[in-house]
Amino acid sequence: MAEDIKKIMFTVRKGPHGTIYVYEGLEVKLIMAAYDADISVVFIDDGVYALKAGQNTKELGIKGFEATYGVLVDYEISKVFVDKKSLEDRGLTQDDLVVIGEDEETEEEIRPKVVDADEIAAMMAEQHNILCF
Amino acid sequence: MKIAVTIYEGPYNHEASDSAYNFIVAALAKGHEIRGIFFYHDGVYNVTKLMEPPQDDRHIANRWSELGAKGIDIVVCIAAAKRRGIVDSVLVPNVRISGLGQLTMMAIEAERMVIFGD
Structure with missing residues (x-):
């Protein structure tokens, strides 16, 4: 039934703090x-700030969620x-x-994959549904 | 077409709730099926019976409740609701509190997921 598994993409376009989205x-x-869904996530616009390593939310008085990105692969x-x-x-690379995790076999660290707008568009065209946050 | 609708914003403060309502009414009139309506983020405030808007204004919670009475599944996210003090006892009729699994099923089963909010 693998062909029945729906592709669902999340887009993240907002900065990580300031709102709860x-x-x-x-x-x-x-x-x-x-x-049973084929999940993908793409960070665009200010959404890329959500992925910036080394965030400290203590001064904001909020819990922060950077650590959770570290276990996405898990x-x-x-x-x-x-x-x-x-x-x-x-100005980020x-x-x-x-x-976001490590490769099971090589134990290599996995970071989000950098893609261009055409690649994102191609992925979007394959999705069953897209949810934006 | 089978459509699911998700609403992210609270009532009155933002047009998302009104736009979603108008969209759903129009879609139903065109013969589309609404697979479900899901309230997330501040959207959970849309269906509290504690609201009491001026009488010459629309009553947003009652309006959603009336759609629910037509058999449309209207779900409030429990995680978002608990954070904001929305519990079963304050909901208008024909609306239920449940988990994000319901949003997942809507995203899987509906041909289109239409999201209203910022």
Whole structure:
């Protein structure tokens, strides 16, 4: 029945703090990953800031959720992409981003994959549904 | 077409709730099926019976309840609701509290998931 598994993509386009969208959106991803769905996540625009490693939310007085991104692969969310132009526009590179897990065999650290707008568009065209946060 | 609708914003403060309502009414009139309506983020405030808007204004919670009475599954996210003090006892009729699994099933089963909010 593998062909019946629906592809569902999440887009994250907002900054991680200031509003709750990205945090509560992360909760949706973790739940949805437990279901029979082919989940992918793409970070675009200010959404790329959510992936920046080394965030400290203590002064904001909020819990923060960067650590949860570190276990995305453990939750079987390994299709995590980030828009190349959005990164570049903000002076960030892949090295600035959080590690989302490690490769089971090589134990190599996995970071979100940098893709361009055409690749994102191609992935979007394949989705059954897209949820934005 | 089988459509699911998700609403992220609270009532009155933001047009998302009104736009979603108008969209659903129009979709039903065109013969589409509404697989379900899911309230998330501040959207959970849309269906509390504690609201009492001025009489010459629309009553947003009652409006959702009336759609629920037509048999449309209207779900409030329990995690988002608990955070904001929305519990079973304050809900208008024909609306239920449940988990994000319900949103998942809507996203899987509906041909389109339409999201209203910022």
